[in-house]
Amino acid sequence: MISIIIPVYNSEQYLKRCIDSILKQTFTDLEIILVDDGSTDNSLKICEEYCKQDNRIYVIHKENGGSTSARKAGVCIARGEYIAFVDSDDWIDEIFCERLYHEAITHQADIAASGCVKEGDCQRQELVNNFPEGYYSKQELKKVIYPSMLYYEDMNLFSFGIRQYMWGKLFRKSIIEQCIYSLDERLYDGEDVACVYDACLRASSIVIDNHTYYHYIVHEGSICTSVRDEKYFTNAVYLYQYMMGIFEKSEEREVMIPQLKHFISMFMNNGMRAVFGCGYHKSYAAAIWKLPDIPTDKKCRLVLFGAGTMGISYYRQLLDYRNVEITGWVDSIAYGRKIGGILIEFPEVIREAEWDYILIAVRNALDREQIIKKLGEMGATKEKILYREAERYSNLYEFCL
Numbered sequence: 001m002i003s004i005i006i007p008v009y010n011s012e013q014y015l016k017r018c019i020d021s022i023l024k025q026t027f028t029d030l031e032i033i034l035v036d037d038g039s040t041d042n043s044l045k046i047c048e049e050y051c052k053q054d055n056r057i058y059v060i061h062k063e064n065g066g067s068t069s070a071r072k073a074g075v076c077i078a079r080g081e082y083i084a085f086v087d088s089d090d091w092i093d094e095i096f097c098e099r100l101y102h103e104a105i106t107h108q109a110d111i112a113a114s115g116c117v118k119e120g121d122c123q124r125q126e127l128v129n130n131f132p133e134g135y136y137s138k139q140e141l142k143k144v145i146y147p148s149m150l151y152y153e154d155m156n157l158f159s160f161g162i163r164q165y166m167w168g169k170l171f172r173k174s175i176i177e178q179c180i181y182s183l184d185e186r187l188y189d190g191e192d193v194a195c196v197y198d199a200c201l202r203a204s205s206i207v208i209d210n211h212t213y214y215h216y217i218v219h220e221g222s223i224c225t226s227v228r229d230e231k232y233f234t235n236a237v238y239l240y241q242y243m244m245g246i247f248e249k250s251e252e253r254e255v256m257i258p259q260l261k262h263f264i265s266m267f268m269n270n271g272m273r274a275v276f277g278c279g280y281h282k283s284y285a286a287a288i289w290k291l292p293d294i295p296t297d298k299k300c301r302l303v304l305f306g307a308g309t310m311g312i313s314y315y316r317q318l319l320d321y322r323n324v325e326i327t328g329w330v331d332s333i334a335y336g337r338k339i340g341g342i343l344i345e346f347p348e349v350i351r352e353a354e355w356d357y358i359l360i361a362v363r364n365a366l367d368r369e370q371i372i373k374k375l376g377e378m379g380a381t382k383e384k385i386l387y388r389e390a391e392r393y394s395n396l397y398e399f400c401l
Contacts, residue, residue, distance in 0.1 A: 001029050002097050002170065003080030006088050007070035008047060009037040014089035014217065015046050021091035023054060027098040032057045033074040038064030043088070068185050071166070075177050082112075082170045089217050090167065096213040100170045103207045107135040110203035112170040113162060115210045120218035128210035130161045132336040135207045145206065146252045147333070150197050151259035158266040162200060166192045168214040175202050183242075189232065190239040190267060198246050201256070228274035236271065240264045289313040292359070292388040300324050302386075303353055305371060306361035307331035307344045310390065314361045315340055328353045351378055360387040 004022055008015060022032055034047040034057065044061060051057045060073050071085060082104060086092060100112040115128035130152045136145055145161065152161035179198040183191060200206065240260070247256040273279035289310045294300065300323055304311055307329060318324050329339070330347040337344045350358065358380055362368045372385055 001031060001080040002027065002082050002084060002101060003031050003033060003074075003078035003173070004084045004086055004097075005033045005035065005071055005074030005078065006086050007035050007037055007067045007074070008039060008043050008088045009064065009067075009070070010039050010041045010043060011088040012039075012042040012046060014219075015043055018086060018088050018091050019046075019050050019057075021094070022086065024094045025092075025097045026094055027101055030056055030097065031079060033060065033078060034058070035060045035062065035070040035074045037062060037066070037070040066185060066188055068180070068183050068187065068191050072180055072183075072185075075173075075180050078173060081173060083173050083176050084170050085166045086214075087167055087216075089219065091215050091217075093213040093215075097170075099209060099211065099213065103209050104170050104172075107205060107207050109135065109205045109207040110172040110175045111199060111206045113206065113208050114168050114214060115212040116163065116165065116168045116214040116216045117212045118216045118218060123218070126212050127163060127216075128212065129163055129208050130159060130337065131208055133208050133210050136205060138204050141200070141203070141206060142252070144333070145200070147255045148259070149200060150193075150256065151262040158262065162196070162206075162208075164193045164196055165216070166195055167216075169196075171199055172203075175199050178202060184238055186238050187235060187242070189228075189235050193263070194239060194243050194246075197243070197256075201246070201250050201252060228271050230275065232271040232275070233268070236264065236267055239267070288317070288392060289361070289363075290388065290391045291317055292386045294318075294321060294324065294359075294386065295357070296321070296323055298323065301327045301354060301356045303328040303330065303350055303355040303358045304361060305330050305347065305350075305358055305375075307334040307337065307339060308361070308363075310363055311361035312339060314359060315342075327355050347374070350375070350380070355384075357384050357386050360385065362387075363390040365389070 006018065019032070022030070036044045036047055036059065047059045051059045058077065062070070062073055075083065082101065084097065100114060103109065104112040113129055115126060118125040118127055131145060149161040152159045176199055179195045179202065183195050187194060243260050244257070247253050247260055250256060269279045291314060302318070302324055304314060304326055311331070315326070318326060326342065328349060329342045329344050330349060331344050332347055334344045335346045358375060360368055360371055362371060368387060375385055
């Protein structure tokens with residue numbers, strides 16, 4: 001069984017569409033838990049009407065306590081092996097449960113994560129996880145997912161590796177209940193982030209399906225359109241302290257705490273822009289690293305080695321070189337990703353690629369020496385390997401009004 005938990009608060013305008021989309025699921029072994037969180041409109045009445053029509057529907061009515069409180073109430077009575085969360089103003093494709101359940105059961109995964117469609121007035125945007133589709137064992141989570149699941153370096157100031165939303169996923173109940181019961185109910189923004197990455201760290205395996213089965217509706221009452229004021233910064237402190245407490249106890253603390261600092265910087269920046277009208281432009285790259293000397297007297301075919309912050313910075317700068325053609329981009333950790341439309345490949349492809357030079361974009365000197373040694377074994381002479389000591393033109397961010 002899958003338990004679908006829907007926190008409901010003053011959503012009479014959207015609620016029927018939400019519930020109808022769940023009743024139309026091709027996977028029918030469901031229980032649907034509607035948690036009315038003290039609504040003052042007709043939401044509770046709508047919930048009770050649906051409860052009379054389908055014996056899979058259960059209604060909880062409670063005093064207003066926020067989405068976390070409502071989700072906890074739903075998890076308390078859930079009987080499903082897996083749990084899904086759906087916001088009452090959103091809706092899901094009819095194959096949402098069937099597809100994610102199939103992936104979870106086939107691989108015995110603790111979490112199955114999909115993509116979503118963000119919809120609003122005159123806009124439609126598909127949002128997917130920044131990792132290739134497939135099954136990730138614990139070992140693969142440690143190697144591939146955990147190092148960039150909260151902060152994923154790309155062409156923007158900040159991006160999530162695994163989408164931060166609690167909805168759009170199936171969680172094994174034994175995993176999510178550990179996370180949700182301890183979640184700080186003072187959080188009203190960022191609570192999904194705190195819960196999702198806690199669950200990912202607890203998971204023994206995760207399967208990613210980047211089809212967009214979930215429809216996230218943006219409207220005037222959505223959390224992403226809510227007013228940010230001075231309380232937002234107090235919330236940020238609670239969020240940081242709570243997540244730091246989780247990560248400090250984790251075996252993955254060395255990779256998670258730096259990501260948390262990037263995330264909280266972005267989170268605070270959102271508040272600064274809303275409250276003070278100033279902050280950092282989201283389209284600005286995380287840093288500008290100085291390039292080594294690039295031959296400019298003739299056409300130059302380059303393979304870029306490294307897809308972290310430095311590699312992305314090099315790529316952006318190389319776009320201004322008319323004589324440079326990037327014939328490949330490799331990274332032993334980030335392979336399978338796409339950046340700027342270029343597929344990151346495993347370093348072994350260098351043996352078959354056509355290139356004049358290999359440009360190393362790695363900050364750590366010891367790692368760089370190992371790469372140079374490996375490239376030498378592949379037949380690359382030192383004259384054909386370009387690199388320099390890590391040096392920035394600027395600070396991490398550029399401040400803009």
